[in-house]
Amino acid sequence: MTDLDHTDMEILRLLQKNAELTNKEISYKLHKSVATIHERVRRLKEQGYIRRVVAILDRKKIDKGLIAFSHVLLKDHSANTLSSFEKEVVKFPEVMECFQMTGTFDFILRIATTDMDAYHIFYRKLATLPNITTVQSFFVLSETKSDTAYPI
Numbered sequence: 001m002t003d004l005d006h007t008d009m010e011i012l013r014l015l016q017k018n019a020e021l022t023n024k025e026i027s028y029k030l031h032k033s034v035a036t037i038h039e040r041v042r043r044l045k046e047q048g049y050i051r052r053v054v055a056i057l058d059r060k061k062i063d064k065g066l067i068a069f070s071h072v073l074l075k076d077h078s079a080n081t082l083s084s085f086e087k088e089v090v091k092f093p094e095v096m097e098c099f100q101m102t103g104t105f106d107f108i109l110r111i112a113t114t115d116m117d118a119y120h121i122f123y124r125k126l127a128t129l130p131n132i133t134t135v136q137s138f139f140v141l142s143e144t145k146s147d148t149a150y151p152i
């Protein structure tokens with residue numbers, strides 16, 4: 001982030017909170033020209049600071065009311081086993097995030113399904129992957145905070 005100046009950081013802060021802001025709106029807020037903002041946003045995308053722009057949906061309105069965090073332990077930790085698991089687990093549409101972890105479990109998955117029956121079907125598919133020793137799942141009861149903006 002040493003390549004970013006104050007203006008770049010402010011653009012990132014603003015876009016994290018509302019990616020629908022136009023270059024004109026950002027220029028007004030930051031007291032810069034529209035051309036300057038346009039060029040900086042283009043550069044931030046080109047350099048990979050802005051990976052993509054998405055709409056964040058209300059999961060309950062799209063019938064994805066059950067969220068589970070599933071901890072997965074594999075039988076061994078060879079590069080081939082880890083890589084194979086990663087390649088296969090990302091194919092499941094229910095898997096929203098997959099993180100390789102330190103500690104007791106090898107991976108944590110964030111799973112979104114409609115209900116417990118749908119999770120059970122997913123679990124049966126997950127269990128077919130080779131080299132899984134244990135899957136321990138935790139179900140979200142309520143959501144106190146869900147933020148997509150990183151503090152910068």
